[in-house]
Amino acid sequence: MLIKDICSLVNGEVACGESRLHDSVEFAFASDLMSDVLTIKRDHFLLITGLANIQSIRTAEMSDAPYILLCRGKQVSDEMLELAEEGNIVIIKSQYSMFRCAGLLFEAGLKPVY
Amino acid sequence: MRLEYKVEGGDFTQAGYASSQIKKTLKQLGVDPSVVKRVVVALYEAEVNIVAHAFRGVITAEIESKGIKLTLDDEGPGIPDVNLAMTKGFSTASPEVREMGFGAGMGLPNISENADSLSIETEVGKGTTLTIVINF
Numbered sequence: 001m002l003i004k005d006i007c008s009l010v011n012g013e014v015a016c017g018e019s020r021l022h023d024s025v026e027f028a029f030a031s032d033l034m035s036d037v038l039t040i041k042r043d044h045f046l047l048i049t050g051l052a053n054i055q056s057i058r059t060a061e062m063s064d065a066p067y068i069l070l071c072r073g074k075q076v077s078d079e080m081l082e083l084a085e086e087g088n089i090v091i092i093k094s095q096y097s098m099f100r101c102a103g104l105l106f107e108a109g110l111k112p113v114y
Numbered sequence: 115m116r117l118e119y120k121v122e123g124g125d126f127t128q129a130g131y132a133s134s135q136i137k138k139t140l141k142q143l144g145v146d147p148s149v150v151k152r153v154v155v156a157l158y159e160a161e162v163n164i165v166a167h168a169f170r171g172v173i174t175a176e177i178e179s180k181g182i183k184l185t186l187d188d189e190g191p192g193i194p195d196v197n198l199a200m201t202k203g204f205s206t207a208s209p210e211v212r213e214m215g216f217g218a219g220m221g222l223p224n225i226s227e228n229a230d231s232l233s234i235e236t237e238v239g240k241g242t243t244l245t246i247v248i249n250f
Contacts, residue, residue, distance in 0.1 A: 033216075034214070035215070039220065053215070055216070056215060058129070058134070058158065062130070063151070064147070087134075
């Protein structure tokens with residue numbers, strides 16, 4: 001699924017990483033627990049989270065998960081933006097809840113990691 | 115090659131900096147991406163542990179052709195019961211650490227799972243030294 005299509009499905013706004021909107025991703029994982037994200041062996045997945053802090057960006061970086069969908073209208077700080085840009089990570093913001101985002105994307109064919 | 119980074123306890127804005135720098139170095143050296151991921155996941159969890167639990171620490175990475183040895187030496191409270199700390203779900207993390215997305219008792223087990231060898235030396239009231247070896 002293309003990142004731009006994910007953005008449309010969740011009525012999202014791109015906070016950074018506009019140049020990667022035509023990238024494609026097959027899998028997603030939804031969690032606010034970064035230790036859980038770090039147990040995933042797969043790389044190149046979409047991280048769906050409500051955790052808006054610098055550690056969600058760091059975790060994506062360490063997990064080789066270059067796409068983050070931030071739910072419930074959480075704000076992206078300047079520090080988060082700077083780190084995401086440095087790591088070439090896309091951040092999409094959605095007003096929808098994590099449950100709604102995950103449901104919409106699952107229904108559209110994005111696969112679960114587990 | 116030897117790299118060294120200082121880590122300050124409680125400084126969550128910098129937590130992960132050392133892991134990020136070591137990841138960049140390993141990628142530049144052409145290490146297999148799946149091995150790089152194991153190294154940085156183990157290292158990042160351990161780095162967050164220093165920030166979360168200790169006063170300060172030093173991370174040393176010794177990179178050779180056959181693998182990497184990571185030493186995380188901290189001044190802090192130490193671990194009273196290592197077996198208990200290695201149990202999935204056991205945690206002594208503060209609410210602040212949990213707000214950062216950690217502190218669910220998954221860190222040490224995850225480090226162990228990604229490492230080819232892990233040793234923990236600890237003294238209550240003084241600190242902890244983790245040694246992680248991962249072969250290339």
